[in-house]
Amino acid sequence: MKSFYLFVLFGISVLSAQVQPSNAKEVIKALASKNQLEEQSIVKNITLKNIGPSIMSGRVVDLAVNDENPTEFYVAYATGGLWYTNNNGTTFEPVMDNSQTQNIGDIAVHWKSGTIYVGTGENNASRSTYAGIGILKSTDNGKSWKNVGLTDSHHIGRIVINPNNPNEVVVGVTGHLYSTNKERGIYKTTDGGKTWKNTLFIGEDTGIIDVAHAPENYNIMYAAAWQKDRKAWDFKGNGNLSGIYKSTDGGDTWVRISTPESGFPTGSGVGRIGLAVFDENIVYAVHDNQFRRPRTRGANRKSKGLTKEDFKTMSSKDFLKLSDQELNTFLKTNNFQEKYRAKNVKHMVSNGAIKPMDLAAYLENANSQLFDSPVIGAEVYRSDNGGKTWSKQNEDYIDGLFYSYGYYFAQINVDPSNKNKIYLGGVPIIKSDDGGKTYTSIHGENVHDDHHALWVNPKKPGHLINGNDGGLNISYDDGQSWTKNNYPTVGQFYAINVDNEEPYNVYGGLQDNGVWKGPHNAEENSKWHQTGDYPWKSILGGDGMQVQIDSRNSNIVYTGFQFGNYFRIDLANKTRKYIQPKHELGETPYRFNWQTPILLSPHNQDILYLGGNKLHRSLNQGDTWETISPDLTQGGKKGNVAFGTLTTISESPLKFGLLYTGSDDGLVQISKNGGDSWRIISNTFPKDLWVTRVAASKHKKERVYVTLNGYRWDDFSSYIYVSEDYGESWKSIANNIPASPVNVLLEAPENENLLFVGTDNGLYVSFDRGASWEVFQNGMPNVAVHDLVIQPKAKHLLVGTHGRSIYKADISALQKMTPENLNDKLRVFDLENIKHSKRWGNARSSWSKPRTPGLDIVFYSSKSTPFTATIKSEDGIEVSKTTLDGDKGFNILSFDVAFSKTGKNNYQTKHKTPLVASKDGKTYLPKGTYTVEISGNGKTETKTFKIE
DSSP states (O other), X not given: OHHHHHHHHHHHHHOOOOOOOOOHHHHHHHHHHHHHHHHHOTTTTSBOEEEEOOTTOOOEEEEEEOTTOTTOEEEEETTTEEEEESSTTSSOEESOTTSSOOOEEEEEEETTTTEEEEEESOSSOSTTOOXXXXXXXXXXXXXXXEEOSOTTOOOEEEEEEETTEEEEEEEEEOOOSSSOOSSOEEEXXXXXXXXXXXXXXXXXXXXXXXXXXXXXXXXXXEEEEEEOEEOSSOEEOOXXXXXXXXXXXXXXXXXXXXXXXXXXXOSTTEEEEEEEEOSSSOEEEEEEEEEEOOOOSSOOHHHHOOOHHHHHSOOHHHHHHSOHHXXXXXXXXXXXXXXXXXXXXXXXXXXXXXXXXXXXXXXXXXXXXXXXXXXXEEEEEEESSTTSSOEEOOSSOOTTTSTTOGGGOOXXXXXXXXXXXXXXXXXXXXXXXXXXXXXXXXXXXXXXXOEEEEEEOSSSTTOEEEEETTEEEEESSTTSSOEEOOOSOOOBEEEEEEOOOSSOEEEEEETTTEEEEEETTOOOSSTHHHHSOXXXXXXXXXXXXXXXXXXXXXXXXXXXXXXXXXXXXETTTTXXXXXXXXXXXXXXXXXXXXXXXXXXXXXXXXXXEEESSSEEEESSTTSSOEEOSSOOSSOOOSSSSOOSOEEEEEEOTTSTTOEEEEETTSOEEEESSTTSSOEEOOTTSOTTOXXXXXXXXXXXXXXXXEEEEOGGGTXXXXXEEEESSTTSSOEEOOTTOOSOOEEEEXXXXXXXXXXXXXXXXXXXXXXXXXXXXXXXXXXXXXXXEEEEEEETTTTEEEEEEBSSOEXXXXXXXXXXXXXXXXXXSEEEOXXXXXXXXXXXXXXXXXXXXXXXXXXXXXXXXXXXXXXXXXXXXXXSOEEEEEEEEEOSEEEEXXXXXXXXXXXXXXXXXXXXXXXXXXXXXXXXXXXXXXEEEEEETTXXXXXXXXXX
């Protein structure tokens, strides 16, 4: 085992270079290239169908409500685009699907002119916060969009439009998330975005997170500056440059008003700030105060029980004096393994095997540090003199609002009709009726946690529209009760999977919305309101992560939530067992990624792999674990985010024990002997990139694919590699994919040449193992694709997006294409049989719609040219005929399974049998066998199908 560690340490010295951020010109060029590829794509006619789910929704970042008609409003989702309703949220329609991104930080609408500004790039600095491409503008209610600049901003904090002039706009630019940049601060335009002027620049690591103006005076404006530094291993969300600025000339000039003399906090602990302006004098600010709380002296340890801090300075002598009951309470409360109970632990201390401080170390890791930060937290300040002086409003700590991640919130609203009534968004949503001194929760039973947007009706107090991590809620009684309005399919999936049931089920883990399961053919509609049975079912809470399903029994599911908290769930018996591997007392704690990888062995479904910083294997479904590797990362880094962790695991389906791992710090390692020995195979890759996927080939045991992602360095390049010799040598196959970070690669089970790739901005397919790529997005907007899976029997590709839920595509025709037959003049694919129904075209009542059949005829052409399609009966009668302009690539002719007028006459004449038309006016084909003949491009092909 020592030799393994030596090899890993040697590898660390090699991986030292740092990735460079992409520039805006490269990103914009890539988007233009993608548009061109999409127009030319040979799969542009193959549709992807959204199969939901919608009920759990996704993260809302902003709202724009028409004050004159509050039933009309827009909802902006972090990665799900912009949605519009004019029926008070009963239904919504997407209005940004034809734009180049679905990532939003803020929106602003000038209702009188119909002008919409969208600041792309989310303003929350979370793990799944995606960058944008500047400011998008629409003057036709979202039918079309134009990029009007600030393309290197990445993330937009706030947009404010002059109510009297839609061309005058002030934008608070947060800037890059993972790197420094100059395009941040306040930008202003007076010509609708044709030109921009940077009127406030503070520093390359300090942007503007919020902007607000006096309701009756656009010239009086406040801006919140936020200094932050996010890395994959650490996040510092505060700094000396954070503070509040004021403008009295509509954003042309600015003065810092949060000074030591003003009463507002200053210094290194100033974090994110949110603003709310009541009038020209009264302004509120909510502040994520990152200064430490003063230590309380003389605390009685026994009254609160043991804490891990007690063991850091405790001597062995004092430790052995502790009562077994007190020590056991601490051990059980903190989830120590069963073998670590008072008697055993005292024995280990008395023998010198461990020291008391090891109990604290057992609990110390980057994960726990996120929730172990004794900072002041949320505070509310108010100024009654236009920001000259500030006074703290809250009398006590506002605990339980921000927890340890105030950088995710800092939203405050003031009721336009009551200067003393304010609302704060955090994990719950709370309100104050006395100017922020005391608070009550208005977090309803059907309201999700983590609140980011609130609209308060200026004309009807108590009417609230709220956006959170679980979608949209509306209240008319000031938060006493809420309705849920989750119509859009905007789920943010991290991972998906499928089982082998008929119909098969789809499983997925979502950002802050748990793990869900549902049939792939479930109709996404509102009938469940009547039946009370939503087809998708929640099977676990938290931030839902990876899912593995036992192929022998789909009721046995392995899944979990963030930081490696995994369970074995028995869905039939409604039981679950916690199965996270535990380190030994005295060892350094394992590090688990936010998205910890798990894998059921394709060779034995009792064998489960789980990756921390080491690879763990269970031979008995997670009941017990063995560690089968040394640290397979570069060793971690000091910070408050778990890092130096495994992110992906693969075992060759062709050879048991041929294992690959990838880490968040750029290492790919191989073991050919089930974990007995390991070797780094990533030394020739760009350094320090996040390994998003390592995939052992289904077709050749020597072949392996790797995708890398530079997003956490603000590097948006595409990195995809293949090796034909177990990683001894590598070849890049990113080729013509426009620059976008890559999240997943999937190999088709029936065709080794067919590959699929999901990026932060869409889906691609290759028919020649990566030599060239096609955009594959008919029916799906430009949204991040996090995971892909194929249901082999149904021949369906399932696409897990981080913003628009799950899509499904039939890839049966795609799997039959090889690089050689891409030059075929014409290729018609097999047709499915149809079951006949007497109800075709006949509605059950005069109030319902008739049921209509359809047959998709898929064919491929090597060039764009006209085609003729003829359908004949078994005895050669032409029942229907049509012509169409075929595209180069795959084409789909949707046949309505009905006679043409001529075909009906021909059939009746020959068979001397009258054919009765259905109520919709069409005459549908009777039972029998039919031939489809496609002619064009110098070739004719026929296929048959049956109506049974």
